[in-house]
Amino acid sequence: MADFHYATDSDGVATITWDMADRSMNVMSLEGFSELDKHIDTALADDAVKGIVITSGKKDFAAGMDLGVLARMKDEAGDDPARGLFEGLMRIHAILRKIERAGMDDRNKGGKPIAAALPGTAAGIGLEIPLACHRIFAADNDRARIGLPEIKVGIFPGAGGTTRLSRKLGAMAAAPVLLEGRMLAPKKAKSAGVIDEVVAPDDLLARAKEWVLSAKDADIVKPWDAKGWKMPGGAPYTHEGFLTFVGASAMVNGQTMGVYPAAKALLSAVYEGALVPFDTALKIEARWFTHIMLDPSSGAMIRSLFLNKEALEKGANRPDAPDQKVAKLGVLGAGMMGAGIAHVAANAGIEVVLIDADQANAEKGKAHSEALLDKGLKRGRVSEDQKAAMLARITPTTDYAALKGCDLIVEAVFEDPKVKAEVTQRAMAQVGEACIFATNTSTLPITDLAQASPRPEDFIGIHFFSPVDKMLLVEIIRGKATGDRAVARALDFVRQIRKTPIVVNDARFFYANRCIIPYLNEGMRMVGEGVTPALVENAAKLLGFPLGPLQLVDETSIELGVRIAKATRAAMGDDYPDGAVDEVLFWMADQGRLGRKAGAGFYSYDEGGKRLGLWDGLAAQYPPADPQPDLDEVQHRLMMAQVLEAVRAQESGVLTDIREGDVGAILGWGFAPWSGGPFSWLDMIGAARAVEICAALESRHGARFAAPELLRRMAENSARFYSAATDRAA
16 A cells, blocks of 8 residues: 555645555655655656645654664665665665755756645654755644654664754754754744744645745755855864864763764764765765664664564563553552652543542642643643643542542552552452552562452552653563463553553562662672772763662662662571672661762762762772772673673563563663663673673672573573574664
């Protein structure tokens, strides 16, 4: 079936409508490019056509490119995927350049105006096509977002978006869209110069056609095709441009620590492209894009942050059960976690009963949503009507009878098994057999907590990360008795609130905390050994972690760390391995340095909570060792502390899908996104090299770094976690 549809009207305007059958949003395919090219040829060859409007038959314009396009380009050239990619990209450039030139002659005369009319979101190629048009109109749609988000999945705009936007705005003004992947609301996109007009949705096509019919030759000549064009902000060889690119280079390296190849490649494409004519700049962009597409880091990021993430969100591991969507949700506990869960559920259109032991606390939990909505109002993301409707969906109360009719209950009370058992029993007494009960515990075994329920098969763990409104991951934990209907209900609920789920089996700390805690512990252990805190923190940041282990301890709270350590020691007895860590952790707690919320931790803070720097009191208690370890040694310890736990989770059956391990690591605690996650990183360096690193660390630091048997077998057999076929798809 056709992806693009062609029609002309009596005024002489040809409308090319992108409307993929059986898709909620348009995505570009090779067949789509071919159809678009033919329709452009038809319109340009028809003397009765005065101009062209490219629009969408859906509520949005386009979600981007089908990454299968790039995979097919690689395969077309057989053993030379680089040539296949480059030549495929140049064919795309030719189509968009045809739109841009629109039949103009060498004197920039005789062309036909082409406008893009965007009814909603336009991302990736969905903006690159409009950027090749002569004017971009967007509907005034609060939910629409316009931008080039490719950098977030390890690539950059490779269909001319990098070259066109940097020439349209200048390198510095284009940086937020190109280098940060910001998606802008239509009015903000217009203010930034990305698009040209924002109009009422009902007037979108009429306004675009009106412009097409009134446009003059000068209106359809792109600035870079006009004689005497100069790059906004200055070309690299000018003093102003030199300073711009020096600043941009410093910004990229400061933000990426040099571990994200796509950002450096994008900046190189912009810099080199600014020195040459436009058509040559497109070739440079295509070469850099090809280089990035063949980089292992970019392939891993695409696989984890796009392909795997999308598959999990679509229910890749959902049990075969009828639709389990939630219409009414009960939340037990109106603290920060409970209030956050209530907020995201109400935002998704779900009726919420928010219960707390005290009515004032329940009201305070609802007020959390009001505060978040007020921020949205100030930023123009929420209307007064939307705010009122959402708040009306949250009922704060102390009355458990209000839970009647709930499809799902999420308990988010204090981490005490007795307290959790009490509220579980009170809630279950009010609901019918169709209701599923979930606990938001981060550490307590689900199987044990399920004993408080009369229906353990309908009891499950749903572990949210804080802050709930911002964190994308939700960890679903299946207890030993948990049934498929409970898993399906949890997955459908997480999809309703537009977050990414992973499903793991019950075990101490589940998956995420099982990997995070060793990272935190290794950082504190090194402080106790005399490794300078700055070396520990910067080693982590140079690996691409958003937070070093000491800063992350401060953020999650040292007080919480002490509670977890005491509970773990009590459970493990003589097998408890982290006494050296506790020495540092408990000493910090004894000093009253309980983390950021307390205004004092491994870092010092001002009265407003702003981080000032590492606390100098650490050096007095734990003097720096001489000599200090090599950077590689510190990085290997921090990396392997997490990666080996991920492998052990897979080996023991806590994880059943490595895709969940990689996606969960990146979204849950920011595991080096450039690597694609712990399993992708192991594939990148190879199992044999990983075992070699483990052996060296084990000899110096103990059995916690012993390579799991699974990894040893993989090294012996030159095996990988992902197959070569998976890599080709990425």
